[in-house]
Amino acid sequence: MDAITVLSARVRGAVGLPELLDAGFDAFEAIRAAARECEDRTPELFAAFMIAGGTATEGRNALNAAPSLPPGTSAPNTNPPVSAATDVYGIADELADLAGLLARRLPKAAATATLSGDRAACDDAARAAAEIHQLLAGDSDETGPW
Amino acid sequence: MRPVLGEFLAAAGEHIDAATKSNAPIPYEAACAAVRELARLLTTMAGCANAFIRHDPPQPPAVLELPARADWDARTGLRRAAVRMRVAVSVLNDREENGDYDHPAVAHLTAAADCLATGHDLLQTHFSLGPFGSRHGNSRWAPVITSTTVNHALTAHMGAYADRIAPWAIRLTGAHPPDVGLPLQARIAVGTACQRLRAAAAASWAASRYQPAIGDAHALLRVIPLNTAPPRHSPSNGETLPGLWRGTITTAERLRHLTRSFASRPHQPGTFTAAARQRIAQGAAITGHCSELILRTLTEPGANQLSNAPDAMAALARAADATHTAWSAWRAVAHAWDSFTTGVSKSLTPAATEIDDLVLWVGRLAHRDPAWTPARGHTGLLREPADLG
Numbered sequence: 001m002d003a004i005t006v007l008s009a010r011v012r013g014a015v016g017l018p019e020l021l022d023a024g025f026d027a028f029e030a031i032r033a034a035a036r037e038c039e040d041r042t043p044e045l046f047a048a049f050m051i052a053g054g055t056a057t058e059g060r061n062a063l064n065a066a067p068s069l070p071p072g073t074s075a076p077n078t079n080p081p082v083s084a085a086t087d088v089y090g091i092a093d094e095l096a097d098l099a100g101l102l103a104r105r106l107p108k109a110a111a112t113a114t115l116s117g118d119r120a121a122c123d124d125a126a127r128a129a130a131e132i133h134q135l136l137a138g139d140s141d142e143t144g145p146w
Numbered sequence: 147m148r149p150v151l152g153e154f155l156a157a158a159g160e161h162i163d164a165a166t167k168s169n170a171p172i173p174y175e176a177a178c179a180a181v182r183e184l185a186r187l188l189t190t191m192a193g194c195a196n197a198f199i200r201h202d203p204p205q206p207p208a209v210l211e212l213p214a215r216a217d218w219d220a221r222t223g224l225r226r227a228a229v230r231m232r233v234a235v236s237v238l239n240d241r242e243e244n245g246d247y248d249h250p251a252v253a254h255l256t257a258a259a260d261c262l263a264t265g266h267d268l269l270q271t272h273f274s275l276g277p278f279g280s281r282h283g284n285s286r287w288a289p290v291i292t293s294t295t296v297n298h299a300l301t302a303h304m305g306a307y308a309d310r311i312a313p314w315a316i317r318l319t320g321a322h323p324p325d326v327g328l329p330l331q332a333r334i335a336v337g338t339a340c341q342r343l344r345a346a347a348a349a350s351w352a353a354s355r356y357q358p359a360i361g362d363a364h365a366l367l368r369v370i371p372l373n374t375a376p377p378r379h380s381p382s383n384g385e386t387l388p389g390l391w392r393g394t395i396t397t398a399e400r401l402r403h404l405t406r407s408f409a410s411r412p413h414q415p416g417t418f419t420a421a422a423r424q425r426i427a428q429g430a431a432i433t434g435h436c437s438e439l440i441l442r443t444l445t446e447p448g449a450n451q452l453s454n455a456p457d458a459m460a461a462l463a464r465a466a467d468a469t470h471t472a473w474s475a476w477r478a479v480a481h482a483w484d485s486f487t488t489g490v491s492k493s494l495t496p497a498a499t500e501i502d503d504l505v506l507w508v509g510r511l512a513h514r515d516p517a518w519t520p521a522r523g524h525t526g527l528l529r530e531p532a533d534l535g
Contacts, residue, residue, distance in 0.1 A: 032484060039477070043439070047432045047509065047520030054428045054480060058421055061487045092522055135521045 003030055004094045011101050017118060020109050021069040024102055024125060025060055031095050031132060032056035041088040048135045052095065055135070059102070059128030066121035068113070089138065096136035102129035148376070152368030154265035155303055158258045162307050165254035166314035176252055177318045177328060178238055179245025181336060183255035184315055185235045188228035188339065190262040191304045195221045198269060198300070200292045213298060216353035220301050223346030224308065227339045234328075234335035241329060258307075271373035284406050285373045290366060298353055299363035305350025312343040375403040381506045383517040387533065394507040401504060404497040422498035424483035427476050429501030432520060434473025436505075436512040441466035443512075443531050450531055 007027045014020035035053035039046055063069060103126055110122035172180065196202060199221070206218050238245075246252065272285040283289060290296055319333040328336070354360050376396050385393065444450060445462045452458040510518045514533070515526040 036481060036484075043435075044525040045522060046435055047505070048522045048525070050428050050432055050477070050480070051520055053484070054424050057424065057484050061421070064487055096522075138522055 004034065004098055008094075008098050008101060011098070011105060014105070017109055017113055018068050018070045020105060021063050021066050021118075021121070024106065025063045025069060027098055027102060028056045028060035028063065028125070028128070031099060032060065034091060034095055038088050038091055045088060045092060048092070052132045052135045055128045055131050059125045059132070062121050062124035062128060065117065067115050067117040069121075092136040093138060096133050096138070099129045099132035099136065102126070103133055148371040148374060149268065150368065150372070151265050151268055151370040154261045154268065155368070158261040158265070159303075159307065161254040161258035161261065162310055165251045165258065166310050168251060172251065172318065173246060173249065174322055174326060174328075175244070175246035176249035177245075177322070179247045179249065179252040180255060180315075180318060181231065181234050181238060181328070181332065182245060183247075183252055183259060184311070184336075184339075185228065185231040187255055187259040187262070187311070188224065188231050188343075190259050190266065191307060192221070192224040192228045194262055194266050194269075195224050195297075195301045195304045197266065198291050199297055200294075212356045213353050214294075216349045216356070217298050217301055219349035220305050220346045220353060223342045223349060224301075224304055227308070227342035227346060230335045230339035230342060234332040234339070237329050237332040237335065268372050269370065272370075285403075287370055287373065291370065293363075295357065295359050295363040296367055298357050299360055299367045302350045302354045302360065302364070303367070305347045305354075308343040308350075309347035312340045312347065315343070316340040373403075375400045375407070378500060378503070380503050381510060385510065385516065387511075390507055390511045394504065394511065397500070397504045397507055401497055401501060404495075404500065408495055408497065419493075420483050420486040422494045424480050425494060425498040426501055427480035427483065429498075429505050431473045431476035431480055432505050433501075433508045434469055434476060436508040438466050438469040438473065439512045439528055440508075440534060441469060443528060444534060446531050448531075450534070 007023065007030050010023035011020070011027055014023045032053050035049040035056060039049045039053070041049075106122045106126035106129060110119045110126065113119045113122060202221075203218075206215055206222075247256065269291055272283060272288045272291055273281045274284045276282055283292070315336060318328060319337050320327075322328070327333070357363070376399055378400060379393055379396055381390070381393055441462055444452070445459055445466060447453060452462070505520065506518070509520065510516060511534075512518075512528060513526050514529050515524055518524050518526060
């Protein structure tokens, strides 16, 4: 899960709104791709990964609308975000942790953003991240849409 | 329970019977009011008989097929009776004749007209207006309502009403001496209207006699429901198995209605966003996935009473395969929307919002956990075959 680990570090270490938006965009995209890869791994988690993938798309699209999102500077990552050998429950744990990190950082960024478009984007993306965390966390007792 | 057309047809018939059963003299003021309410009632009857015909020629059918010709005669007779009764009303209006609307017979005529008007409106809920005033169906009942046999049945109902109204209404023309009764022109118009009603009644009787499927058509007519979505019923924790079945059926019906209703009305650009479309597709995929789990459970050897019926078990297996194909296709649709960012609106269509209810209903049918959700924390064991009956 190197890709997820790298993205977690980027989100955690982002300084300033543009850097966080950029890291968050890539994080949602990685969650989306990983969730899609994992849908078929076990029937018990099909629904969770299916919805997580769609919600990650919504989170990514929310940040895409942020005025302060910098233009893409790196080539798209063509490496698969998950390894076929990795335990699917372990993958769910890591995606839940990354989503939880986004759900904590984005509201703080929204509170200090000066542009209303950035605030709205961060709020919408934070809601999506919280939902993904609730879907994939193994011991989540948070209330959410489900 | 949604109201059905049969309730309003029955109520109208009861009111017409109540209005026409009495042989007591009708006071003059009540006669004036009765003419006005009869005009409204006959206009509504003609409207019901003619409003849902698919092709209504202005001339009688050239081909002398008895049901078609008799039906045309009946509907035309009802229209002409209504026109003549409105002529009588115009005469009374010219003389500023009001009337006694509290008379019991008049009150029943008013109620009958109200019931039929409501019934007509009920049928109309199954149609929408197009951009140039054209009408198109927006429910599964629309083709039934415009079918020939059901229209014949509806005309037959109106003809039966006409048969009861005519002998009573003709009494209005001779109930009082000429110098204190209805004006001459009004009496002539009422008399002519009654002739048309008798002719319409006879024609509708003939049409029914030669319509082989009229009994089935009457049965269908009575159960046409108001075209509205059932109330939303989201699942609660701890629903019983029968409750889950009912909730699934009701929610599926509601989603069908919401989808048709949304598609048939003009909506602002941007209201049907990529997010809404993806949610519907993913909801359909998960619902189908859970449905396949249920069907596979039922096909387990020794699962239920069908285990000893190879044909039934084979049919269940084919249903499970078809369900797998369907939900796989929905998953592909959901994946396709990953690439789109159409619209920035966060609003979801009603169907996109409520498909989560169906996911929960079917998911809880498939799994033992009465509080099952798609979240990882609630993933659990599938129901035993015996639990599914």
